[in-house]
Amino acid sequence: MTVTETNPRIEVAGVQKRFGTVEALSDVSLTLNEGEVLGLVGDNGAGKSTLIKTLVGIHQPDAGEIRFDGEPVTIDGPKHARSMGVGTVYQDLALVDALSVAENLFLGRKPVRKLGGVVPVIDEETMTERAERILRDRLDIKLDPDTPVEYLSGGERQAIAIGRALVTDPDIVLLDEPTSALSKAAVERVEQLVEQLKESGHSVIIIDHNLEEVRSMTDRITVLFQGRTVDTLETEAVSRDDIVSMMVSGKPLADPATAGTGQSSTAQHSPSD
Amino acid sequence: MSNQSPILAPLQTLRESNRTKLVLFTLDNLIWPILLVAFVFFSALLPEIFTQYRNIRFLLYTSAGLGAITLAESICLISGNFDLSVGSVAGFSAMAGALFLTEWAPGAPGVSGILVVLCVGGAIGLLNGVLIAKMGVNPFLQTLSTLIIFEGGILVLSSQSVYGLPESYLWPGEAVISIPVINPIPVAIFIMCGLFVGLWFVLSRTRFGRAVYAVGGNEASAAEAGIATDRVIITVYVISGVLAATGGLLLTGFNGGATPTTGTSQLFPAFTAAVIGGISLFGGRGNVVNTLGGVLLLGTISAGLVMLNIDPTVIQTVNGIVLLAAILLYTVVHQYRERLLSDL
Ligand SMILES: Nc1ncnc2c1ncn2[C@@H]1O[C@H](COP(=O)(O)OP(=O)(O)OP(=O)(O)O)[C@@H](O)[C@H]1O
Ligand SMILES: [Mg+2]
Numbered sequence: 001m002t003v004t005e006t007n008p009r010i011e012v013a014g015v016q017k018r019f020g021t022v023e024a025l026s027d028v029s030l031t032l033n034e035g036e037v038l039g040l041v042g043d044n045g046a047g048k049s050t051l052i053k054t055l056v057g058i059h060q061p062d063a064g065e066i067r068f069d070g071e072p073v074t075i076d077g078p079k080h081a082r083s084m085g086v087g088t089v090y091q092d093l094a095l096v097d098a099l100s101v102a103e104n105l106f107l108g109r110k111p112v113r114k115l116g117g118v119v120p121v122i123d124e125e126t127m128t129e130r131a132e133r134i135l136r137d138r139l140d141i142k143l144d145p146d147t148p149v150e151y152l153s154g155g156e157r158q159a160i161a162i163g164r165a166l167v168t169d170p171d172i173v174l175l176d177e178p179t180s181a182l183s184k185a186a187v188e189r190v191e192q193l194v195e196q197l198k199e200s201g202h203s204v205i206i207i208d209h210n211l212e213e214v215r216s217m218t219d220r221i222t223v224l225f226q227g228r229t230v231d232t233l234e235t236e237a238v239s240r241d242d243i244v245s246m247m248v249s250g251k252p253l254a255d256p257a258t259a260g261t262g263q264s265s266t267a268q269h270s271p272s273d
Numbered sequence: 274m275s276n277q278s279p280i281l282a283p284l285q286t287l288r289e290s291n292r293t294k295l296v297l298f299t300l301d302n303l304i305w306p307i308l309l310v311a312f313v314f315f316s317a318l319l320p321e322i323f324t325q326y327r328n329i330r331f332l333l334y335t336s337a338g339l340g341a342i343t344l345a346e347s348i349c350l351i352s353g354n355f356d357l358s359v360g361s362v363a364g365f366s367a368m369a370g371a372l373f374l375t376e377w378a379p380g381a382p383g384v385s386g387i388l389v390v391l392c393v394g395g396a397i398g399l400l401n402g403v404l405i406a407k408m409g410v411n412p413f414l415q416t417l418s419t420l421i422i423f424e425g426g427i428l429v430l431s432s433q434s435v436y437g438l439p440e441s442y443l444w445p446g447e448a449v450i451s452i453p454v455i456n457p458i459p460v461a462i463f464i465m466c467g468l469f470v471g472l473w474f475v476l477s478r479t480r481f482g483r484a485v486y487a488v489g490g491n492e493a494s495a496a497e498a499g500i501a502t503d504r505v506i507i508t509v510y511v512i513s514g515v516l517a518a519t520g521g522l523l524l525t526g527f528n529g530g531a532t533p534t535t536g537t538s539q540l541f542p543a544f545t546a547a548v549i550g551g552i553s554l555f556g557g558r559g560n561v562v563n564t565l566g567g568v569l570l571l572g573t574i575s576a577g578l579v580m581l582n583i584d585p586t587v588i589q590t591v592n593g594i595v596l597l598a599a600i601l602l603y604t605v606v607h608q609y610r611e612r613l614l615s616d617l
Contacts, residue, residue, distance in 0.1 A: 058497060079499035094497035096490035098557045099483075107487055107498035110480050121478040151614050164498070 007034040009203045015064035024050040026227040037204045039214040042224030048207045052176050056081035087170030089178045093161040102131035102145035134163045154181035175206040225250035304566035315577035336572045337461035341520030342543040345513040347564045352509040353489035353556025355412040358419035359517040364536025365423040366393035367521030371435040371531035383441030390518045398514020402507035436530035446526015473562045490557025549599035
């Protein structure tokens with residue numbers, strides 16, 4: 001009932017990715033619309049993280065197409081993805097333990113100033129200031145930006161990874177299991193954050209094994225099974241059991257009344273290549 | 274912590290964390306108190322002589338070449354890599370520069386020889402870096418190959434020492450300048466200090482430098498965060514090659530000529546100095562300025578032993594024991610550190 005007009009930001013069509021003999025993605029198609037939260041679920045090893053890494057250019061697809069705003073794109077790497085307005089929280093968090101909270105928040109994109117007008121050096125002051133602001137306003141946690149992240153708890157580390165994804169003010173946010181190490185209260189904060197992102201027009205893909213969380217946060221849900229898309233359905237139209245059955249069997253729901261509500265889900269299945 | 278007074282709790286934490294920070298700071302810079310102890314020890318055994326300005330100056334002077342090569346090793350270790358070739362790169366590039374000036378282009382200005390030395394070092398570094406970063410060759414095996422190739426290469430170039438080099442070529446390692454109060458003093462000491470400060474600045478203050486630490490700390494994370502890890506690693510090896518070559522140049526000046534053994538013997542001392550200076554073999558940690566402490570500690574010990582008339586052949590054994598002691602110490606410190614951190 002919320003989706004009246006859809007404006008695809010990211011379209012994945014028939015993407016394949018193999019690592020040696022392992023076919024991590026065999027046929028994945030999905031669409032992320034503007035202003036929507038899309039859940040991505042599937043068993044361990046279904047290919048969810050591989051898909052995220054392919055979307056940000058860590059992996060290049062062996063076949064298939066990725067479109068940003070309708071345009072087919074080749075993404076060189078995370079930096080390129082970032083410049084196209086994509087912020088990512090990786091499942092492994094991608095933090096460097098020995099470095100400080102502030103350095104991790106700005107990893108790969110530290111603010112610089114010109115020393116004596118010529119030598120570019122890191123602008124520690126700006127970095128600390130902005131780190132403090134992110135910690136306070138975005139993440140609502142009390143941490144000294146100078147603390148090495150190895151001192152932090154699992155939940156705090158996850159918060160830093162989320163903070164880093166938001167540093168660049170992306171309009172597309174990819175979250176690979178952002179809540180796996182969080183307490184109930186912290187999960188609620190992430191849920192609020194996702195809500196806020198959606199309200200301010202962001203498009204979000206979220207991977208989460210907790211189906212209740214997925215159901216409470218998302219507009220639509222895409223199910224992956226052994227490297228291929230099973231189906232994409234409206235969150236409101238599916239039960240938890242339906243999702244589980246698709247995750248386990250790898251087959252779309254039999255009942256056409258339910259299966260049909262997934263908007264463009266059937267359209268995505270038609271191979272576009 | 275929740276039932277403490279809301280005003281006092283943060284203060285309490287602040288005081289505790291400051292003390293912890295002080296302890297951590299000491300642990301991170303442990304080399305300097307150790308150096309002080311070693312210096313006091315030899316000064317006590319060699320009263321008057323060891324603390325003389327002349328002796329300290331000589332100690333710094335003999336450390337210059339090793340200092341540059343230690344920096345070459347340190348930057349690779351910080352980036353999470355390895356360089357076994359620093360010693361032979363130093364020797365090979367210095368020999369190439371010497372032959373350039375005496376045989377290949379006799380009469381060319383000494384400065385052009387210096388340029389040759391640095392370019393040869395940089396080129397070998399580039400080779401190491403490209404094969405490691407782009408082809409995925411294991412850094413240990415890659416630099417072991419370059420170690421062997423260029424150690425042999427020195428002998429291919431010349432099995433004899435090359436003397437009669439232009440003054441300007443020898444200048445960095447040989448010249449002594451007069452400065453009021455501390456005069457006269459070898460330029461090499463200033464060059465060494467400049468290299469340490471320069472590399473410290475690059476590693477701690479620039480984007481590239483922080484990227485070196487990030488890649489060394491966790492290469493996959495650095496890549497996921499958008500750091501061009503390949504480019505960082507290649508640059509690290511080029512800098513390492515240039516620094517090693519600079520070490521070779523300083524040693525040439527110190528010896529008054531290029532000898533086939535110059536440099537090659539410096540690998541283990543450079544490695545030792547880096548490790549006792551607190552550079553982690555796992556990458557991502559350590560401060561290059563502290564490796565100067567490591568270099569000076571090795572210098573202090575060998576100068577002390579020589580002055581005590583102890584057989585010079587013992588020195589290597591002593592260096593090995595120092596390395597072992599350092600490794601043990603850092604292992605204990607590391608465990609203590611972990612405990613300290615888990616209490617936070
Ligand atoms: N770099 C890689 N090299 C080789 N195989 C890989 C690589 N990355 C992923 N795979 C394989 O691809 C498959 C999909 O992995 P992926 O991490 O995408 O699963 P996932 O759906 O994220 O699982 P989980 O829920 O456990 O995080 C797995 O079989 C995995 O072993
Ligand atoms: Mg995963």
